[in-house]
Amino acid sequence: MIDVTEENFESDVIEESSKTPVLVDFWAPWCGPCKSLGPVLEKLEVDYGGRFKLVKINSDDQQQLAAAFGVRSIPTCVLMKDGRPLDGFMGALPESKVKEFLDKHLPSDADLVVQEDLELAEELLEAGDTNAALSKLQEALAINPANDEARVDYVKLLISIGDLDAARRALAPSLTQIPLQLRFDALNHWLEALVFATKDERGAWKMEQFDTLISANKRDFDTRLAKARVLIASGEMTQAMEELLEIIMRDKIWEKEIARKTYVAILELISPSKPKATDSMNNKSAGGIELTGNSTATKDPQAELVSKYRRKLSMALN
Numbered sequence: 595m596i597d598v599t600e601e602n603f604e605s606d607v608i609e610e611s612s613k614t615p616v617l618v619d620f621w622a623p624w625c626g627p628c629k630s631l632g633p634v635l636e637k638l639e640v641d642y643g644g645r646f647k648l649v650k651i652n653s654d655d656q657q658q659l660a661a662a663f664g665v666r667s668i669p670t671c672v673l674m675k676d677g678r679p680l681d682g683f684m685g686a687l688p689e690s691k692v693k694e695f696l697d698k699h700l701p702s703d704a705d706l707v708v709q710e711d712l713e714l715a716e717e718l719l720e721a722g723d724t725n726a727a728l729s730k731l732q733e734a735l736a737i738n739p740a741n742d743e744a745r746v747d748y749v750k751l752l753i754s755i756g757d758l759d760a761a762r763r764a765l766a767p768s769l770t771q772i773p774l775q776l777r778f779d780a781l782n783h784w785l786e787a788l789v790f791a792t793k794d795e796r797g798a799w800k801m802e803q804f805d806t807l808i809s810a811n812k813r814d815f816d817t818r819l820a821k822a823r824v825l826i827a828s829g830e831m832t833q834a835m836e837e838l839l840e841i842i843m844r845d846k847i848w849e850k851e852i853a854r855k856t857y858v859a860i861l862e863l864i865s866p867s868k869p870k871a872t873d874s875m876n877n878k879s880a881g882g883i884e885l886t887g888n889s890t891a892t893k894d895p896q897a898e899l900v901s902k903y904r905r906k907l908s909m910a911l912n
Contacts, residue, residue, distance in 0.1 A: 611674040627686035783859035791827035
């Protein structure tokens with residue numbers, strides 16, 4: 595447990611919460627309920643063995659921080675993750691209720707091991723050791739087959755090394771989810787494009803061969819889709835979306851909306867990762883607790899590209 599002020603809030607709450615969830619306890623020396631809750635929180639921090647970190651903020655001394663979180667009464671506790679409020683509660687809850695709150699949000703011991711494997715796999719990839727990274731991801735999935743982050747990373751890595759059959763097998767369990775997560779659907783469309791490019795004879799065509807057929811028949815959607823898949827397989831995502839738009843504008847429901855579905859999959863594949871930690875903290879509410887204030891968003895060229903093509907799809911569908 596540490597005391598937090600405006601001076602160390604950034605490092606000990608925002609940055610730290612990108613590594614480990616941080617429970618922020620707003621209290622005051624005169625507050626009776628705070629005195630009963632404090633020892634409970636300190637005991638649980640020890641009992642949970644590093645699954646979360648506890649920090650305390652004196653709301654009398656740190657009024658700006660209390661105001662930023664919209665604290666109206668104390669004790670108030672806010673659980674921070676990736677620099678953002680995840681949930682919170684007010685009042686001196688008994689230990690059993692605090693544990694119930696924590697267990698709802700904190701990773702299990704197995705999840706922590708999986709997260710360590712994922713981080714190590716990322717480091718191994720950066721070092722160029724693909725085989726070791728694959729092994730780590732396999733270990734992570736063996737520990738928790740339901741861990742979606744591990745499965746996404748594993749499938750992506752298998753695709754990147756060209757092991758499409760293994761990628762298809764690894765992806766298959768996730769394709770049965772209801773509802774199907776967009777990221778898994780996107781990986782499936784990517785796989786389909788790569789398989790098409792390797793097994794269909796049109797995968798070896800030059801772009802001019804596709805364009806000749808399309809010029810002769812603007813509604814040759816099968817050829818347009820084939821061209822888009824070859825473009826996807828070669829990493830030419832924006833060109834693929836342009837081709838898919840031509841289908842969508844002429845026939846939105848052709849082949850069970852395959853053009854729109856493939857287009858949406860590409861948007862998912864090229865979307866930048868979600869921001870973490872210090873990227874933004876404005877107007878985030880959770881558990882009845884609101885963090886107020888404004889932030890300036892940094893323009894991301896990739897995000898702007900995705901936004902541009904989302905608008906194009908919207909116009910084509912209207």
